Amino acid sequence: MDSRLEAVRDTVLARNPGEKEFHQAVIEVFESLGPVHDRHPEFLEGAVLERLCEPERQIIFRVPWTDDAGRVHVNRGFRVEFNSALGPYKGGLRFHPSVYLGIVKFLGFEQIFKNALTGMPIGGGKGGSDFDPRGRSDAEIMRFCQSFMTELYRHIGEYTDVPAGDIGVGGREIGYLFGQYKRITNRYESGVLTGKGISWGGSLVRPEATGYGTVIFAQEMLKTRGASFDGQRVVVSGSGNVAIHAIAKAQSLGATVVACSDSAGYIVDEAGIDVALLSQIKEVERGRLTDYAARRPGASHVAGGSVWDVTGTVALPCATQNELDGDAAAKLVSNGLIAVAEGANMPSTREAVSVFQDAGILFGPGKAANAGGVATSALEMQQNASRDSWSFEHTEQRLTEIMVGIHDRCAATAEEYGAPGNYVVGANIGGFVKVADAMLAQGLI
Numbered sequence: 180m181d182s183r184l185e186a187v188r189d190t191v192l193a194r195n196p197g198e199k200e201f202h203q204a205v206i207e208v209f210e211s212l213g214p215v216h217d218r219h220p221e222f223l224e225g226a227v228l229e230r231l232c233e234p235e236r237q238i239i240f241r242v243p244w245t246d247d248a249g250r251v252h253v254n255r256g257f258r259v260e261f262n263s264a265l266g267p268y269k270g271g272l273r274f275h276p277s278v279y280l281g282i283v284k285f286l287g288f289e290q291i292f293k294n295a296l297t298g299m300p301i302g303g304g305k306g307g308s309d310f311d312p313r314g315r316s317d318a319e320i321m322r323f324c325q326s327f328m329t330e331l332y333r334h335i336g337e338y339t340d341v342p343a344g345d346i347g348v349g350g351r352e353i354g355y356l357f358g359q360y361k362r363i364t365n366r367y368e369s370g371v372l373t374g375k376g377i378s379w380g381g382s383l384v385r386p387e388a389t390g391y392g393t394v395i396f397a398q399e400m401l402k403t404r405g406a407s408f409d410g411q412r413v414v415v416s417g418s419g420n421v422a423i424h425a426i427a428k429a430q431s432l433g434a435t436v437v438a439c440s441d442s443a444g445y446i447v448d449e450a451g452i453d454v455a456l457l458s459q460i461k462e463v464e465r466g467r468l469t470d471y472a473a474r475r476p477g478a479s480h481v482a483g484g485s486v487w488d489v490t491g492t493v494a495l496p497c498a499t500q501n502e503l504d505g506d507a508a509a510k511l512v513s514n515g516l517i518a519v520a521e522g523a524n525m526p527s528t529r530e531a532v533s534v535f536q537d538a539g540i541l542f543g544p545g546k547a548a549n550a551g552g553v554a555t556s557a558l559e560m561q562q563n564a565s566r567d568s569w570s571f572e573h574t575e576q577r578l579t580e581i582m583v584g585i586h587d588r589c590a591a592t593a594e595e596y597g598a599p600g601n602y603v604v605g606a607n608i609g610g611f612v613k614v615a616d617a618m619l620a621q622g623l624i
């Protein structure tokens with residue numbers, strides 16, 4: 180790391196004790212930024228990094244709710260409004276028992292750069308709760324969402340902060356959240372949340388966008404080596420929103436996706452994952468991957484273990500942070516891997532990223548590769564603002580153009596700063612310079 184940035188890093192780490200995922204995300208960005216500060220001394224003089232690492236606002240609140248038996252539960256809600264230099268705060272809500280301030284801040288910090296890379300007018304934020312939706316009835320989910328929004332509503336708005344989904348928050352939850360927002364405010368403010376249902380202000384392609392976008396980004400990386408998805412053997416982690424649509428898109432481009440996972444294990448299906456069956460089990464029945472193996476001839480389920488033990492030429496981690504460590508990376512490389520694109524946020528540990536880069540593997544970091552989700556959320560906001568709704572083909576075309584643009588900007592920036600082919604450097608510098616310029620232009624904020 181550039182020595183001028185070390186003192187800033189040390190201050191950020193000391194001011195935010197115990198937030199290890201936030202530390203990891205900050206260090207990973209700082210390691211790319213030395214050359215930028217050679218060219219832009221004004222960023223140092225203006226203490227841009229110090230300001231960027233301190234969220235503009237952090238909200239932590241109590242979320243009381245009752246289960247179906249009438250028992251009272253209390254969870255903790257978060258919204259971190261990190262940076263609004265480029266537009267209203269934008270980023271998802273995560274409902275998962277592992278959520279605490281350090282996770283929300285890592286996600287919000289990453290979101291600043293990701294959103295800048297899309298070229299859309301959106302700032303960075305993130306939120307969520309340590310609520311565990313697993314095994315809860317629809318009525319319990321609804322009561323939780325209503326209680327969560329009863330506090331959150333006063334902090335958000337189409338010109339202020341626009342949440343969306345993430346782990347544990349899909350169309351069902353966005354519906355309950357939107358309903359409660361409307362009820363409290365007496366406003367049909369479509370632009371306050373994205374990921375809405377198609378008949379009430381949502382955008383076509385939003386559910387598919389993150390997974391599709393990740394595959395489009397990977398395809399652009401493969402092209403730089405004269406390759407494509409056609410004929411690749413692909414391994415995916417996760418089996419939620421991002422994973423399902425990444426599998427569908429990769430297979431539509433001629434790949435065979437042979438494995439995917441959830442938190443209990445993974446399935447191997449040498450014939451290629453049956454996306455319709457997977458979607459029926461995970462999205463409609465809210466079942467487990469064991470159900471897939473039971474219903475699909477030739478597929479097998481491995482309880483526990485690591486999906487990265489499965490041999491593949493392309494890996495798409497689409498589950499959660501730090502799910503792919505240095506050992507798993509080394510195993511993938513020795514098994515013939517050529518490319519990785521992160522559908523999840525920070526799924527590869529720093530050691531894993533080093534293994535990939537040292538081995539010359541094409542590596543697309545999440546803040547670039549999974550930006551298709553938030554980009555399409557911004558397209559949803561555009562449609563809401565103009566009270567319009569675009570066709571699937573038009574919206575998918577916009578998504579494709581945006582992802583190709585992000586790929587090309589990352590590649591060009593990496594080249595410009597002396598690190599050709601390094602998409603981590605390209606994404607970090609590309610996003611940072613845009614935000615830093617806007618922050619300086621807007622004065623000391």
Ligand code: NDP
Binds near residue numbers: 347524
């Ligand atoms: P979902 O809740 O739809 O799916 C998450 C998947 O990951 C599930 O298969 C889940 O398994 C698995 N998973 C979650 N936590 C863990 C864990 N601790 N260990 C092992 N497996 C786990 O979430 P999404 O698909 O929306 O999100 C996946 C990733 O993509 C996240 O990192 C998210 O931040 C990122 N992302 C999502 C975007 C979106 O538009 N949704 C946009 C950009 C990034 P199980 O069901 O067993 O819990």
